[in-house]
Amino acid sequence: MGQLIKDLADWLVEPTRYSLLTTALLAAVLIWRKKLTHPLVFGASMLGILAFFLFAWGDVNFKAIVTKPDNVPILILLISILFFTWLALRRAVLNDERIERGEPTLEGELSKQKVFTWPDLVYVELICMVLFTALLMVWSISIEAPIEEPASQARTPNPSKAPWYFLGLQEMLVYFDPWIAGVLLPSFIVVGLMAIPFLDTNPKGNGYYTFNERPFAISFFMMGFLLLWVSLVIMGTFLRGPNWSFFGVFEYWDPHKLEPMVNVDLSVYFWVKMLGMPRPESPLIREAPGILLLLGYFVAMPPILGRTFFKKMAAEMGPVRFNVMMHLFLWTALVPIKMVLRWTLSLKYFIGIPEWFFNV
Amino acid sequence: MDKLFRYIASTQIWRSIFRHGYPDTPRNRTLAVLSNVVLHLHPVKVRRSGIQLSYTWCMGGLTFFLFLVETITGLLLMFYYRPTAELAYQDIFALREHVPIGVMREVHRWAAHLMVISVWLHMYRVFLTGSYKPPREFNWNVGVILLVITLLLSFTGYLLPWDQLAVWAITVGTNMARATPFLGHEGPGAALISFGGLNFIHAGDDVRFGLLGGRFVGEAALMRFYVLHCVGFPLVAAGLMALHFWRVRKDGGISGPL
Numbered sequence: 267m268g269q270l271i272k273d274l275a276d277w278l279v280e281p282t283r284y285s286l287l288t289t290a291l292l293a294a295v296l297i298w299r300k301k302l303t304h305p306l307v308f309g310a311s312m313l314g315i316l317a318f319f320l321f322a323w324g325d326v327n328f329k330a331i332v333t334k335p336d337n338v339p340i341l342i343l344l345i346s347i348l349f350f351t352w353l354a355l356r357r358a359v360l361n362d363e364r365i366e367r368g369e370p371t372l373e374g375e376l377s378k379q380k381v382f383t384w385p386d387l388v389y390v391e392l393i394c395m396v397l398f399t400a401l402l403m404v405w406s407i408s409i410e411a412p413i414e415e416p417a418s419q420a421r422t423p424n425p426s427k428a429p430w431y432f433l434g435l436q437e438m439l440v441y442f443d444p445w446i447a448g449v450l451l452p453s454f455i456v457v458g459l460m461a462i463p464f465l466d467t468n469p470k471g472n473g474y475y476t477f478n479e480r481p482f483a484i485s486f487f488m489m490g491f492l493l494l495w496v497s498l499v500i501m502g503t504f505l506r507g508p509n510w511s512f513f514g515v516f517e518y519w520d521p522h523k524l525e526p527m528v529n530v531d532l533s534v535y536f537w538v539k540m541l542g543m544p545r546p547e548s549p550l551i552r553e554a555p556g557i558l559l560l561l562g563y564f565v566a567m568p569p570i571l572g573r574t575f576f577k578k579m580a581a582e583m584g585p586v587r588f589n590v591m592m593h594l595f596l597w598t599a600l601v602p603i604k605m606v607l608r609w610t611l612s613l614k615y616f617i618g619i620p621e622w623f624f625n626v
Numbered sequence: 627m628d629k630l631f632r633y634i635a636s637t638q639i640w641r642s643i644f645r646h647g648y649p650d651t652p653r654n655r656t657l658a659v660l661s662n663v664v665l666h667l668h669p670v671k672v673r674r675s676g677i678q679l680s681y682t683w684c685m686g687g688l689t690f691f692l693f694l695v696e697t698i699t700g701l702l703l704m705f706y707y708r709p710t711a712e713l714a715y716q717d718i719f720a721l722r723e724h725v726p727i728g729v730m731r732e733v734h735r736w737a738a739h740l741m742v743i744s745v746w747l748h749m750y751r752v753f754l755t756g757s758y759k760p761p762r763e764f765n766w767n768v769g770v771i772l773l774v775i776t777l778l779l780s781f782t783g784y785l786l787p788w789d790q791l792a793v794w795a796i797t798v799g800t801n802m803a804r805a806t807p808f809l810g811h812e813g814p815g816a817a818l819i820s821f822g823g824l825n826f827i828h829a830g831d832d833v834r835f836g837l838l839g840g841r842f843v844g845e846a847a848l849m850r851f852y853v854l855h856c857v858g859f860p861l862v863a864a865g866l867m868a869l870h871f872w873r874v875r876k877d878g879g880i881s882g883p884l
């Protein structure tokens with residue numbers, strides 16, 4: 267029985283299934299938010315996680331990875347993300363019901379009352395500080411900060427991992443070349459975040475939790491933050507082992523585990539497999555299918571989506587805002603698209619021009 | 627007891643510091659906030675909704691608190707740490723060996739991890755309450771820069787223990803800079819910047835070289851990261867935080883429904 271659960275868990279966290287599951291979970295929570303954010307449902311799921319954790323604690327491999335001192339914060343991250351996502355959605359659901367009935371929101375009721383900073387705010391801050399000082403002391407006394415062997419350029423540790431908060435980007439290195447994973451995507455993240463207030467013209471939902479009044483904004487942000495950032499950090503910490511191979515949570519980190527890597531460029535699919543001829547010599551002709559495909563994606567998608575799916579949004583935002591937003595959106599979407607194509611078709615590059623270091 | 631307190635509160639020393647009575651009347655509560663340099667970051671009165679934990683999650687405040695913790699523990703660590711390839715590892719190791727119940731390194735490390743988490747959660751909360759909408763667009767942008775600085779603070783600190791974990795994590799992180807378009811020697815377009823067959827961008831002068839002060843993570847990189855970690859980024863962060871807090875008030879306090 268125990269073994270069965272472990273095997274099932276390891277089977278479920280294989281990258282394709284893990285991504286499908288987390289995506290499905292987020293979608294389900296957003297769609298059925300009224301039912302799923304009920305405190306009883308949330309409490310029961312938390313208990314379920316706790317039970318699984320207690321069960322898994324007995325396993326050497328699980329314990330080894332979870333109790334690594336630097337991995338403790340990732341557990342805190344996981345738990346606090348679950349909790350705060352629930353809290354925010356719960357309040358959004360309650361507020362949306364109140365708005366429907368024409369009542370003021372939870373925040374609206376309280377915002378009319380003003381209280382003195384001393385003592386009402388000052389004591390909340392004081393309690394916070396005392397609690398967190400205590401927590402830090404207990405944590406620091408019970409878990410020693412790690413120190414490994416002295417630095418050596420000669421011996422590369424396996425796995426070599428970036429600091430945990432950059433593991434999402436390191437995961438991207440599997441699917442994209444470094445100039446995209448390490449330079450382009452982080453720049454887009456920062457620029458995209460900064461652009462948010464200037465792109466989102468919806469005046470509603472300022473100063474209170476709500477979902478119904480800004481469904482796209484919240485879904486898009488949660489997709490980026492929860493699925494493409496936090497979830498990849500968790501995956502990179504707990505599920506990526508030596509050689510960046512994939513390991514289930516109950517699996518031993520065997521450095522000799524090899525995953526076959528036979529990834530194929532789109533140009534090979536097109537010229538060799540579809541047309542049955544050798545690939546042309548000139549890089550531009552050879553890569554024409556990928557170039558056209560990506561050009562089509564970035565040039566044709568915004569107007570198409572703007573006339574169909576996002577018609578109302580395009581009208582409200584105006585052409586400049588809408589196009590900037592769409593390009594950020596398409597880049598965000600390209601990440602999971604490429605991941606899925608890698609897992610299903612072993613696609614290596616849409617455009618592969620190693621001659622110029624230009625691979626997408 | 628009561629008498630003693632009353633006596634202390636009536637001494638000239640006490641009254642030179644606190645220029646108001648015990649804050650249990652509206653007047654004294656106002657003065658308590660206004661006449662204290664730390665507290666006057668706050669307005670005298672706040673909206674009930676803005677101090678509710680279930681609304682703000684207290685994550686911005688927690689981030690600031692953790693920044694202060696980092697400053698204090700970091701200062702103490704600097705007493706014991708010399709940033710050279712020869713001594714750095716020894717010094718960190720000696721902290722464990724020679725300081726009996728020393729927890730400063732632990733507090734510094736765990737608080738740093740927590741700060742990254744709390745700043746993410748703060749951003750998450752600000753987004754979900756739509757608090758970036760007018761008039762707070764500018765402060766959201768200050769926040770994004772603070773987020774980047776927080777990550778850079780943590781990243782530069784990661785190298786300082788000079789053990790295998792540190793050096794290789796930074797190697798992995800900075801390897802990406804090699805591929806910067808045009809400016810990294812393995813980036814697309816770098817080969818275009820050449821003259822008469824001579825490449826201007828190569829491993830000895832690209833952006834990664836500039837970051838690390840060398841072709842690999844060595845002594846020069848350690849010194850750069852140390853200076854940035856202990857002086858550069860904290861100063862920038864402190865300045866931006868002052869701006870951030872000031873703007874929170876100028877933008878009408880913590881957001882709430884209008």
Ligand code: HEM
Nearest residue numbers: 682686687689690749757765766769770772773879880881
């Ligand atoms: C070192 C990092 C940061 C510190 C110390 C900090 C601190 C604070 C504090 C104490 C507040 C008061 C309200 C609260 O606690 O929620 C606040 C509000 C705010 N912060 Fe930050 N923050 C930081 C980073 C950020 C980031 C990353 C963002 C967004 C990307 C951001 C955007 C804002 C905005 C828009 C407000 C106003 C919110 C409102 O009025 O409800 N801050 N910040």
